Amino acid sequence: MAVNTDKNSYTIIFAIAMVLVVGSLLAFTASSLRPNIDENKRMEKQQNILYAMGVNGNEGTGDITFVGTDVVADEFSKYIKQQLVIENGVAKQDDKAYLIDIKKEQAKAKNGGTRRLPLFVGEKDGKTFYITPIRGKGLWDAIWGYVALDKNMVVQGAFFDHAGETPGLGANIKQRYFMDDFYGERLLTEAGVFKGITVAKGNADPKNEIKDDYEVDALAGATITGDGVTAMIKKDLKLYLPYFKTLK
Amino acid sequence: MGLLSKKDAKLITDPLADNNPITIQVLGICSALAITAELKASLVMGIAVLFVLGIGNVVISLMRNIIPSKIRIIVQLIVVAALVIIVDQVLKAFAYELSKTLSVFVGLIITNCIIMGRFEAFALGNGPWKSFLDGIGNALGYAIILIIVGFFRELLGSGTLFGIPVLGDPIEKTGVYSIGYENNGFMLMPPMALIVVGLIIWIQRSRNKALIED
Numbered sequence: 001m002a003v004n005t006d007k008n009s010y011t012i013i014f015a016i017a018m019v020l021v022v023g024s025l026l027a028f029t030a031s032s033l034r035p036n037i038d039e040n041k042r043m044e045k046q047q048n049i050l051y052a053m054g055v056n057g058n059e060g061t062g063d064i065t066f067v068g069t070d071v072v073a074d075e076f077s078k079y080i081k082q083q084l085v086i087e088n089g090v091a092k093q094d095d096k097a098y099l100i101d102i103k104k105e106q107a108k109a110k111n112g113g114t115r116r117l118p119l120f121v122g123e124k125d126g127k128t129f130y131i132t133p134i135r136g137k138g139l140w141d142a143i144w145g146y147v148a149l150d151k152n153m154v155v156q157g158a159f160f161d162h163a164g165e166t167p168g169l170g171a172n173i174k175q176r177y178f179m180d181d182f183y184g185e186r187l188l189t190e191a192g193v194f195k196g197i198t199v200a201k202g203n204a205d206p207k208n209e210i211k212d213d214y215e216v217d218a219l220a221g222a223t224i225t226g227d228g229v230t231a232m233i234k235k236d237l238k239l240y241l242p243y244f245k246t247l248k
Numbered sequence: 249m250g251l252l253s254k255k256d257a258k259l260i261t262d263p264l265a266d267n268n269p270i271t272i273q274v275l276g277i278c279s280a281l282a283i284t285a286e287l288k289a290s291l292v293m294g295i296a297v298l299f300v301l302g303i304g305n306v307v308i309s310l311m312r313n314i315i316p317s318k319i320r321i322i323v324q325l326i327v328v329a330a331l332v333i334i335v336d337q338v339l340k341a342f343a344y345e346l347s348k349t350l351s352v353f354v355g356l357i358i359t360n361c362i363i364m365g366r367f368e369a370f371a372l373g374n375g376p377w378k379s380f381l382d383g384i385g386n387a388l389g390y391a392i393i394l395i396i397v398g399f400f401r402e403l404l405g406s407g408t409l410f411g412i413p414v415l416g417d418p419i420e421k422t423g424v425y426s427i428g429y430e431n432n433g434f435m436l437m438p439p440m441a442l443i444v445v446g447l448i449i450w451i452q453r454s455r456n457k458a459l460i461e462d
Contacts, residue, residue: 005313005314006316006317006318010316011316011318011319014314014315014316014319014323015316015319015322018323022327022330025334026330026333029333029337029338030337033337033338033340033341036340036342037340037341040340063411164355166282166285167282167283167285167289167353168283168285168286168289168401168402168405168436169285169436175411206419207419220433221285221433221437
């Protein structure tokens with residue numbers, strides 16, 4: 001008995017069955033794997049925050065390496081002394097601050113609501129770090145990161161990541177030779193005016209030795225992604241300026 | 249009789265050479281342009297396509313007698329999309345670091361012409377084992393070209409291979425940079441991928457005149 005696969009009724013029934021089977025399969029896969037994926041994302045955030053303040057496995061000038069997933073929770077508790085949420089200029093303690101979704105907070109602010117600003121206070125080798133999450137737009141999709149500052153808003157470390165930038169080009173914001181350039185860069189002028197940091201082509205400082213020029217070298221072939229990094233640093237870090245003024 | 253007869257082996261070996269999906273069939277060019285600026289990305293993409301094409305061919309082959317011909321393209325698309333999504337979810341759950349590396353490429357697989365090409369040209373008309381071999385062969389043929397292109401683009405564009413400097417330090421002017429060599433930034437642009445693929449096609453067809461189209 002041969003099924004007549006060209007009948008309209010068969011085609012419609014097959015299509016419906018196909019959608020139901022595939023939809024169910026994907027829904028089952030997504031829901032059963034959700035806990036694992038959420039745990040991985042949570043650990044990733046902790047790793048990234050620690051990375052920005054210099055707690056990582058980096059050696060020499062090689063690839064970026066994070067604290068291992070088996071010890072990241074302990075290291076996070078050890079180094080991150082305070083998790084704060086700044087809302088309407090008031091800083092409150094919140095041990096779940098690292099779970100705040102920056103994207104949602106940005107959307108809330110755009111719709112007239114109040115944006116909550118997470119801030120992580122870390123201590124290492126007798127030094128205090130203030131780690132701030134930032135988020136912006138790259139060439140294709142979102143870019144984000146964490147910038148570790150001292151109380152004078154001088155960069156002590158940075159970590160950048162992306163959703164879909166071009167491999168080998170925009171994706172290289174996640175390379176050490178780009179991220180390490182931010183170390184020591186100032187965000188404020190001597191008079192305390194916020195300047196941000198520009199990812200600049202034609203930067204006159206190829207070895208990145210001048211730290212008060214508010215510039216770092218751009219990446220070849222990644223102009224728009226670099227501009228995105230510039231914009232998210234200026235826009236998001238400026239929001240923390242009032243808090244840093246209270247530290248002086 | 250082994251699992252791999254001489255005829256079956258050709259399903260794997262042909263796409264590695266004289267029936268290569270990129271250089272002869274001219275499919276899958278898009279990702280060859282987008283992701284070959286570094287060698288590691290080329291390698292990872294090749295592996296990802298290997299999985300999706302191998303499994304996808306088998307699935308389509310198993311369904312070949314029940315797929316209504318009027319919607320077969322849509323069915324093929326659903327199969328490859330479902331496989332890609334499942335791969336993505338599994339990697340995020342169990343190999344998170346790898347999924348970060350793969351994230352851009354996984355989505356690209358769905359749009360790869362080679363996948364649809366092999367479903368349509370082979371899997372719909374052959375059994376699952378032969379289809380699996382055909383998928384593996386074409387995926388490997390695709391991967392080889394990506395790796396060759398990635399090799400030259402990363403080496404000439406960045407002076408590195410797998411992110412490791414091999415020509416010296418362009419800032420400190422050591423190695424070949426000390427005698428005036430400069431990285432070719434244009435090599436990192438997508439047009440150079442097309443040019444490199446063109447050169448490979450030229451070399452291949454000049455070595456085997458039978459491949460030249462009239």
